Structure formats: structure tokens, C-alpha cells
Amino acid sequence: MRILLINPNTTQELTDRLEAAARGVMSEGTELVAVTAPTGVPYISTRAEAQIGGVQVLEILAERHQDFDAAIVAAFGDPGLGAARELFDIPVVGLAEAGMLTACMLGGKFSIVTFAQALGPWYHECVAWHGLQGRCAGVYMLNGAFSSINAVQDEKADLLVDLARQAIDAGDTDTVVLAGAPLAGLATRVRDQIPVPIIDCAEAAMKQAEALAALRPRGAEAGSFKRPAGKPSFGLATALAARIGGE
Template sequence: MRILIVNVNTTASMTDAIVASARSVASPGTEIIGLTPVFGPESVEGNFESYLAAVGVMDAVTRYEGDYDAVVQAGFGEHGREGLQELCDVPVVDITEAAGHVASLLGHKYSVVTTLDRTVPLIEDRLKLAGLDVRCASVRSSGMSVLEVEERPEDAVKAVVAEAETAVSQDGAEVVCLGCGGMAGLDTAVAAATGVPVVDGVTAAVKLAEALVGLGLTTSKSRTFAAPRDKRITGWPLTPDSQGA
């Protein structure tokens, strides 16, 4: 089984960290292939960047020339999953929804701890769209940017732990979700500090993707996620003048 795991930003070192986390839980025989978009923002923290990243992610998948059995979109609260489901004939799993679904199996309510406060509404909207908001006690901001989480891991752990503890003690969360692909690998430290299960969306998505492939299931193509209609797309993925810029 081969799973493509696509970083939503163009920071290759973050892709490497996400891939390492994914491989740590992948079953024997599952190959994890990491993809980094060739264009887009270095980190995603807002609607403009999220929509831009969605195009970059779809481009990265359509550029991939090998066979694959599933796709994981490794961006928390980001746009683009629906487009990938139209483009792909294999299961597509978004880490936001994967985290919420898994967390809902582990406790009555869960909370998400993410990066900057401006990303909180995006995550709330994606959870609502997926029907996962009813079980969400809160979405909390650690106050650290995506790049800061990568560059200052010790500070990131402290900031995420502090918000996770508040989510448990004040918001009634029984499970905590890490609300950023770049937080992959922080689950052990947060679980030790809070005493509750901590779900990393990357690893959860990999196991759900494996399960869907193993069950022989993929996205319905009957209506909503039918393949895009055959028509001319001008300037995809970039205009000729900007190629290689």
C-alpha cells in the first residue's frame, strides 16, 4: 500500500517531520510518500494562504506520476480536501477530520490546540462542515506561529501543554487534538502533562487511510465528488511566465 501525504505549505523540513510521524505508525508494507507543493506559502495561517495552499496541494498530487492507494492532506483546518476527492479515485483523508473522528471515539468532548488565534475560526468552520463541531469543547490557540512551532520545539511543547491543560480543566475536554501538522510528534509530551488521550491528526489520518484501503472503500463518485468535467483550465498550475520563478 502506498499513501501520499501532502504538506499544505512549501517548507520541506516540515514535510520531512510529517512524513517521519506518519511512518512511525504505518503498518508493515505501507509506503509513505511525502509531497511538498512547488508553489504556495511557507506556512498557512489564514484564508488567503489556505486557498492558495489548496491549489498547491492539488497540483502536487496531480504532478505525482506513480501509483498510490490513498492521499492524506496534512493541514489542520485547511481548504482543498473536497477538490482532492474529485480529482482522486482513491480515499482522501484530511487530518482535521481524522483527528476529530478519532477523538470522538475516545471521549465525550475533545478540544483542539492550534497555532495562532487567527486560525481558530478556520478550524471551527472545517469541524462544523464535517459535522464534528457538536463534540468539540473548544479550539484554543497556543499563540505560536507554524514556523515557530518547528523552530522552537521546547517552547511549542510548553505553549501547547498550557492550553491543553486549560481545555481539560475549564472546557471539559476529555481528549486533546493537536491542531497543526507541524505539531506531529508532540502528542506524547502533551498526554503526559494532561493525563488525557492526545490525537495527532497526521498519525490518525494514516491509520484511517489504511483502514479504508483495506476495506476496499473509496470516495463516492455519484454526485458531490464526481470527477471534474472535461474542460480547458487556463494557466494550470501556473502561468507560463511564472514557471520556475
């Protein structure tokens, strides 16, 4: 089984964190290949940046999908996820979707805990896009600057634990989802400090990708994710243009 992990951010250190977390739960015999977006922004935190990251996801998948059994979009807002499922036949798992659905399997409602106020609007929209508003007890965000995106989980670990406890104390929170690629690997470190199940989205996405690859679902030939008819395009990356063209 071969799994492709795509980091739509351009920061290699985030890819390394995501890959390490995924490898920590990976099954024996699975091969994981992690790829960092070659263009875009160091860390996606807005709708516009998510659109840019989504294009990177599609370009990378167009070039490499034929060599893998499943893929992971490794950014919490799942940029490009719907489009990837529309264009490619292999299962594609989103970091946010995998984390939230795994949380739903462990309790009634989940709370999302993340490290920056700027992420709130996009994350709320992500919950709605996945149809999980009724299962989400809230999105809790730290307020304050951090020194670097790669160091944010080390710098803010104690504050994130306190924020998770606040979410639980507010009521209705049965599980906590640590949101954002920079927090990959943190759940294992703080699990014993939080009195409900806490989800590492990179771990959840890895196991969901393995499960879907093992199920070997057929590509959609009907429904809303049926592959669109081919059409010409202009100026796109060669592999993506070919895929959109129907090849």
C-alpha cells in the first residue's frame, strides 16, 4: 500500500512534522511519501491562500496519483479536497475531515482547538462544508503572536492544553481536535493532560487513508463526484491540463 501525503503549504518543516506523526501510526508494509507544495505560502490561514494551496494539491495529484493507493491533503481546511475527489479515482482524505470524523467516532460533540484567531472563519466554513455543524461544540483559538510557524506547538503547548480544558469546561465537548498542520504530533505529548480523547489529525488521516485504500472503492461513475467530461484549458501545468482534458 502506497500513500501520498501532500502538504499544500511551502514549509518543509511542517511536512516533516506531518510525516513523523503519520509514520507513528502507519501499518507495517505501508509506504508513505510526503511532498511539499513548491509554490504558494508558508502556511495557509485564509480563504485566498486555501485556493492557492488547492491548486497545488491538484497539480501534485495529477503528476503522481497513478503511483499511489490513496492520498492525504495535509492542511486542516482541506484545500482542494472536493476537486481532488472529482478528478481522481484514488481515495483522497482531508486532514480536517479525518480528524473531525474520527472525533465523532469517540464521542457526541467535538471542539476544535487551534493556535491563531485568523484561522477561525476558515475553520468554521470547513466544518460547515463537511456537514458537521451539529457535531461541533465550538472552535477555540489562541490570541497572540508566535515566533515561527514551525515552533508554534512547542511555544504554545501549555496554552493549547489550557484552551482545550476551557472547551471541556464550557460543556458539550466529548472530544478535542487539535487543528492545524503545525500541531501535528502534539496530541501524543499532551494526551494525559486532557480528560477527553484528543485527536491528532495527521494520525487520523493516515489511518483513514489506509482504511480506504484497503477497501478499494471504485471510482464514481454517477453522483456529484462523477469525473467531469474533458475540456481544453490554457496555461495550466501539463499533467493537470491533461487530466482536465479527459486523459
